[in-house]
Amino acid sequence: MALKICKNGHRFEKNSACLVCPKCSSEEMKNKYAQELPFIGSPAFRAFDNSGIEKLADLTKYTEKELLALHGFGPKALGLLRERLKTKKLSFATK
Ligand SMILES: [Zn+2]
Secondary structure (H helix, E strand, O other), X not given: OEEEEOOOOOEEEEOOOOOOOHHHHHHHHHHHHHOOOOOOOHHHHHHHHHHOOXXXXXXXXXXXXXXXXXXXXXXXXXXXXXXXHHHOOOOOOOO
């Protein structure tokens, strides 16, 4: 493990050559989704990032069960998204 300091002054430890600061990457994730989605937590956003989910409308292609199967995604996040979808007259996929 080596202690590194990112351009924004966050100290973090990484054992690889990767210089991505965890704090900055979660901020980036938050900003990326902030316009479309309620804040559901960094792990959930990371799961979306890995699944290619970017917009509220992308969620309509997934069932609740599929979303809950994503690593880092829990019932609380699901509830928040369900509310947000409802305000746009959208819903999760049903199968
Ligand atoms: Zn940083």
